Amino acid sequence: MNDKNRIVELFNIDYPLIQAGMIWCSGWRLASAVSNAGGLGIIGSGSMYPEVLDEHIVKCKNATNKPFAVNLPMLYPDIDKHIKTIIKHKVPIVFTSAGNPKTWTSHLQSHNIIVVHVVSSLKFALKSQDAGVDVIVAEGFEAGGHNGRDETTTFCLIPQVAREIKIPLIAAGGIGTGRGMLAAMNLGADGVQIGSRFVASEESSAHQNFKEEVVLSGEGDTLLTLKELTPVRLLRNDFFNLIQKAYQRGDGKEELKNILGRGRAKKGMFEGDLKEGELEIGQISGLINSIKPASKILEEIIKEYRQAIKESNSIKFNF
Numbered sequence: 345m346n347d348k349n350r351i352v353e354l355f356n357i358d359y360p361l362i363q364a365g366m367i368w369c370s371g372w373r374l375a376s377a378v379s380n381a382g383g384l385g386i387i388g389s390g391s392m393y394p395e396v397l398d399e400h401i402v403k404c405k406n407a408t409n410k411p412f413a414v415n416l417p418m419l420y421p422d423i424d425k426h427i428k429t430i431i432k433h434k435v436p437i438v439f440t441s442a443g444n445p446k447t448w449t450s451h452l453q454s455h456n457i458i459v460v461h462v463v464s465s466l467k468f469a470l471k472s473q474d475a476g477v478d479v480i481v482a483e484g485f486e487a488g489g490h491n492g493r494d495e496t497t498t499f500c501l502i503p504q505v506a507r508e509i510k511i512p513l514i515a516a517g518g519i520g521t522g523r524g525m526l527a528a529m530n531l532g533a534d535g536v537q538i539g540s541r542f543v544a545s546e547e548s549s550a551h552q553n554f555k556e557e558v559v560l561s562g563e564g565d566t567l568l569t570l571k572e573l574t575p576v577r578l579l580r581n582d583f584f585n586l587i588q589k590a591y592q593r594g595d596g597k598e599e600l601k602n603i604l605g606r607g608r609a610k611k612g613m614f615e616g617d618l619k620e621g622e623l624e625i626g627q628i629s630g631l632i633n634s635i636k637p638a639s640k641i642l643e644e645i646i647k648e649y650r651q652a653i654k655e656s657n658s659i660k661f662n663f
């Protein structure tokens with residue numbers, strides 16, 4: 345049996361720990377800090393105009409010699425421009441999400457780019473494998489931000505996907521600690537993708553107000569909503585209450601679209617409007633109690649992961 349970790353080998357990194365691409369939160373500072381610490385940093389391009397992505401890739405390359413990736417939500421309006429920028433700068437790895445993996449995978453791979461596709465169900469995992477992607481991220485509905493409609497949790501999703509696919513698998517959703525990482529690997533994942541924990545990092549481009557709100561939030565403070573548009577997990581706030589009232593009135597898709605308006609995510613996460621903005625974060629925020637440098641977060645997760653492996657052999661499992 346080959347005992348080398350497939351994700352570490354393929355991405356050429358030290359730990360199979362990937363920082364999620366998150367709109368308004370993961371610019372070049374966070375991505376380079378995570379890559380420098382031995383994980384894989386990702387620039388979230390969904391919130392970046394084409395020239396902003398170009399700038400962030402250049403800055404990321406100047407800040408690290410290690411591999412990093414770009415997350416590309418396929419709903420992005422100027423996707424062709426982002427693809428050209430990624431190819432021009434020879435970004436080694438791309439994480440595609442929210443769309444059909446058939447559209448861009450072979451084009452990116454023909455430029456020697458490793459393609460990872462994010463899914464939230466077994467059905468889309470199998471489709472992605474058929475489309476020829478190199479790696480799959482399976483994300484449970486504990487995750488923050490855009491989310492699956494089926495509400496499958498990471499605990500149920502990972503073993504079912506691991507059983508059916510042959511290519512490497514990264515688990516996401518609800519993971520923010522070393523113990524969580526070990527649990528996901530025990531369920532069959534080759535690595536983990538962690539988002540929320542890195543929102544509350546010093547290098548995240550999230551507004552300080554949002555970072556502090558994540559630290560203050562507890563169990564039960566996030567909910568999945570707007571399933572009729574694009575399902576999204578958010579912190580409860582005035583904006584969330586507006587949506588709840590709309591549901592109580594029986595409002596339809598058009599009214600919901602009007603309430604959402606444009607640029608809510610920027611308002612909340614980047615400009616720090618905690619009342620009117622969209623605050624995308626995962627359920628694991630209840631376990632996040634501090635804002636730290638990304639390298640420290642990564643170091644602590646790996647330390648706890650190793651400690652948890654040792655403890656797994658302890659007496660408490662001897663029954």
Ligand code: NDP
Binds near residue numbers: 368369393549
């Ligand atoms: P720079 O170091 O060039 O500048 C960061 C500055 O951006 C901050 O200091 C802040 O100014 C300013 N800024 C601009 N617009 C806003 C806003 N709406 N809310 C809060 N601050 C804002 O930045 P980077 O190298 O980190 O990034 C380069 C560009 O990319 C910047 O224009 C930045 O706004 C943008 N960016 C976009 C992201 C995205 O997801 N779309 C994520 C991160 C950055 P001040 O110090 O005066 O508060």
Ligand code: NDP
Binds near residue numbers: 393610
């Ligand atoms: P909205 O339609 O509400 O607003 C668009 C936002 O994207 C604006 O804030 C705008 O910045 C910014 N933007 C960056 N590039 C462009 C562009 N080329 N054309 C238009 N707007 C652009 O969308 P959201 O804020 O909800 O989502 C933004 C993007 O992020 C979408 O592509 C969406 O699919 C993706 N997304 C990805 C998520 C993920 O988990 N990866 C989660 C949520 C959204 P400005 O205000 O400065 O004009």
